[in-house]
Amino acid sequence: MRTVVHTRRGEPAQVLTLREEPDRPRPGVGEVLVRVLVRPVHPGDLAGVEAPAGPTEQQPEVRTPGVEGMGVVESVGADVHTPRPGQRVAVFPAPGTWADFVVVAADRAVPVPDEVSDETAALMLVNPLTVLMLYRALGSALRGQKGSVVQTAAGSSVGRLVSATAVRHGLPLINLVRSQTGARKVRSLYPTLPVIATCDDDWPEQVRHQAGDQGIRVVLDCVGGAMTRDLTDLLTDGGTLISYGQLGSGTTPLERLPLVQRALTVQGVTVLHWMRRSPKERAQDVAFAVDLARNTPDLLEVAASYDLADFRAAIEHARRPAKSGTVLLTTPRATDSGHGAA
Numbered sequence: 001m002r003t004v005v006h007t008r009r010g011e012p013a014q015v016l017t018l019r020e021e022p023d024r025p026r027p028g029v030g031e032v033l034v035r036v037l038v039r040p041v042h043p044g045d046l047a048g049v050e051a052p053a054g055p056t057e058q059q060p061e062v063r064t065p066g067v068e069g070m071g072v073v074e075s076v077g078a079d080v081h082t083p084r085p086g087q088r089v090a091v092f093p094a095p096g097t098w099a100d101f102v103v104v105a106a107d108r109a110v111p112v113p114d115e116v117s118d119e120t121a122a123l124m125l126v127n128p129l130t131v132l133m134l135y136r137a138l139g140s141a142l143r144g145q146k147g148s149v150v151q152t153a154a155g156s157s158v159g160r161l162v163s164a165t166a167v168r169h170g171l172p173l174i175n176l177v178r179s180q181t182g183a184r185k186v187r188s189l190y191p192t193l194p195v196i197a198t199c200d201d202d203w204p205e206q207v208r209h210q211a212g213d214q215g216i217r218v219v220l221d222c223v224g225g226a227m228t229r230d231l232t233d234l235l236t237d238g239g240t241l242i243s244y245g246q247l248g249s250g251t252t253p254l255e256r257l258p259l260v261q262r263a264l265t266v267q268g269v270t271v272l273h274w275m276r277r278s279p280k281e282r283a284q285d286v287a288f289a290v291d292l293a294r295n296t297p298d299l300l301e302v303a304a305s306y307d308l309a310d311f312r313a314a315i316e317h318a319r320r321p322a323k324s325g326t327v328l329l330t331t332p333r334a335t336d337s338g339h340g341a342a
Contacts, residue, residue, distance in 0.1 A: 002019070002021075002099065002331075003018075003019050004098040005062050006063055007061065007063075013312045013315050016049065016311060025101060027075060027076060028103070029079055030080060030105060030107075031077045032103070032105075034089060034104060034109060035072050035073075035331075037118055038069060038118050039066050040327070044245070046065075046315065049063075063096075064098050067092060067093050068090070068092040069091055070089070070119075070122035072087065072088055082111075087111060089111055089112060090110045093274075098308065098329060127300070128293075132285050134269055141218045141240035147218075148172045148212075149173050149174070151221075153222050154177050155185060155324065159175070160189065160301070174194050174207055179322075180199065182197065215235075215236035216234050217236060217239050218240050219241045220242050221243050222246075224248050224252075225252065226248060227250075229256055235264055237263055238263045239265070242267050243267070300326075305328045308330065308331055314328075
């Protein structure tokens, strides 16, 4: 069994290594063993490798990145009636998917419809569920008030899903991207939504012009860093910055933000808290994600696929500024069942 591991935090390409394990893990009661065939390289996977160890975290400790993936159920533990061995499933949250096999709770293994490809299935949970969480946070922040919403990294996988949902529901969304090339691409995908490139010196003025008199009530941000102050300056008094990532460089001290003077709110959102929802709510969310994968797979775009052993090349590709879609790490099938093997 191959697995990508690290025993210390740092630059992923430097601290991650490929290890051959002599034995596969075994599923316990209520668990399934999944042979992982495709797993994405999410920004959060890399951030988890880079992040400093917490105060209670012991090092060295062997860790494997990844929380999402697609594969085939290899075996099941006691008291598991579904999914069945041989069934294709998407898994989340499933820590350690950057390995040939992973053990997960049976209720975290979602059966994949026959018409959904392996690649799409590997992407059908984290990003769609993130968008659902963002829209719930957005609804709470708006509280029925009128005003525009700004999102950063609009060309990202999550950004495209947010834009598609905004078009469907008539949300006044303003998209931010880094370059004019990226702006042209996002405009071609969502021509009814304004797109502004932050490489322009006057990008904040362009945003305010697009927002008009009602101003900007909410910013959805996955960039952060040095850009945070500029984004909070765009908000109307009482507005909310919803942060769900840290793609940018630099830092902005909290005391530099006019939170008290302008009654601003900063809220963090992470898909890792999705399991706090009730089983009924999670089932509804998963149904939404599966329906999206079945009917609009183009929204779950793949940038490129690399073998698990080529994880360093995959990481480099995942970090390219002009990348479109999500980079995948793949494992060859033991036997081809004809379901769009990666």
